[in-house]
Amino acid sequence: MTIPPDLRGRRRRDPFWVAVNAVYNGVQRVRGLREPVLPDVRPVDRTLRLTVVGVRPEAEDVVSVRFGAVDGRLLPRWQPGCHLDVTLPSGRRRQYSLCGDPADRRTYRIAVRRLPGGDGGSVEVHTLRPGAVVTSQGPRNAFPFLASERYLFVAGGIGITPILPMVKAADRAGADWRLLYTGRTRASLPFLDELPAGLVTVRTDDEHGLPSGTDLVGDVGDGTAVYCCGPAPMIESVRASVPEGAALHFERFAPPPVIGGEPFEIELRRSGRTVAVPADRSALDAIRDVLPGVAYSCRQGFCGTCRTAVLAGEADLCSPADRDAGSMLICVSRASAGGRITLDL
Numbered sequence: 001m002t003i004p005p006d007l008r009g010r011r012r013r014d015p016f017w018v019a020v021n022a023v024y025n026g027v028q029r030v031r032g033l034r035e036p037v038l039p040d041v042r043p044v045d046r047t048l049r050l051t052v053v054g055v056r057p058e059a060e061d062v063v064s065v066r067f068g069a070v071d072g073r074l075l076p077r078w079q080p081g082c083h084l085d086v087t088l089p090s091g092r093r094r095q096y097s098l099c100g101d102p103a104d105r106r107t108y109r110i111a112v113r114r115l116p117g118g119d120g121g122s123v124e125v126h127t128l129r130p131g132a133v134v135t136s137q138g139p140r141n142a143f144p145f146l147a148s149e150r151y152l153f154v155a156g157g158i159g160i161t162p163i164l165p166m167v168k169a170a171d172r173a174g175a176d177w178r179l180l181y182t183g184r185t186r187a188s189l190p191f192l193d194e195l196p197a198g199l200v201t202v203r204t205d206d207e208h209g210l211p212s213g214t215d216l217v218g219d220v221g222d223g224t225a226v227y228c229c230g231p232a233p234m235i236e237s238v239r240a241s242v243p244e245g246a247a248l249h250f251e252r253f254a255p256p257p258v259i260g261g262e263p264f265e266i267e268l269r270r271s272g273r274t275v276a277v278p279a280d281r282s283a284l285d286a287i288r289d290v291l292p293g294v295a296y297s298c299r300q301g302f303c304g305t306c307r308t309a310v311l312a313g314e315a316d317l318c319s320p321a322d323r324d325a326g327s328m329l330i331c332v333s334r335a336s337a338g339g340r341i342t343l344d345l
């Protein structure tokens with residue numbers, strides 16, 4: 001029997017086996033025979049086929065896309081902060097935060113800003129029309145929204161997507177919340193008309209100039225949960241300005257810069273190529289120069305899409321599980337300085 005993972009992608013235990021196991025362990029413990037064990041429940045890869053049921057412009061260069069299940073079934077539940085791994089018709093796989101209503105089991109909504117100089121994913125999303133079919137995995141939650149009495153939300157542009165359902169949930173729960181929403185111009189900010197009435201401050205670069213960390217965070221009391229999503233410089237400003245007594249949770253659009261890296265070499269065994277990885281680039285970025293189709297998604301080490309078998313050499317910055325399995329996440333793992341690693345690519 002296979003049990004689907006929960007919304008955070010964690011293994012779920014079968015309640016029947018949990019009950020059987022509890023009784024069994026109780027008996028065994030009384031008899032002093034053994035430590036508790038649980039049956040091994042394999043995680044399930046929850047792949048869905050979704051069809052586009054609506055596309056709507058939301059702001060300059062931003063569209064929202066609504067998906068429904070191809071087979072018309074109810075969609076798996078999700079919580080604010082969840083994202084979907086979407087495989088687009090071209091085969092590109094990208095992650096998008098869910099920004100609709102978690103109570104709506106018929107549709108998922110994402111919103112995407114078109115980045116013509118990007119890697120093609122956002123441009124492709126903008127070409128989707130009703131009836132197009134994609135596959136998805138998830139929802140997963142790498143940005144969990146935790147209960148608090150007080151929230152400060154900081155969103156930069158399209159970073160509103162995971163924040164919007166959080167703001168609505170905080171508002172419904174009667175929490176004390178405020179939102180600072182920043183961007184280049186008002187016209188570039190999606191979902192302004194959907195924000196609940198409350199303490200919303202819109203701050204745009206064309207009217208107010210670039211915000212400082214203090215502008216972004218303001219006066220934050222102890223015990224405030226600060227949720228922030230936006231471009232890396234904004235997140236760094238917020239991180240530097242949040243006082244110790246507040247809890248900061250953030251999600252980046254893009255991978256963090258490589259800091260303190262060392263150069264190394266990668267041999268791509270199947271392709272017969274050797275790639276030099278400079279100190280300030282990830283292995284993934286260097287490999288993409290010669291293998292543009294290499295699989296990746298989050299570029300931050302949590303989705304697992306870029307996991308690759310290591311055939312020779314030793315990878316640093318690996319989880320123990322990857323090390324044991326002889327694999328590495330090429331978006332974050334590296335070889336030691338001057339080292340060489342051989343990958344199954």
Ligand code: FES
Nearest residue numbers: 297299304306331
């Ligand atoms: S791309 Fe997500 S873990 Fe590497």
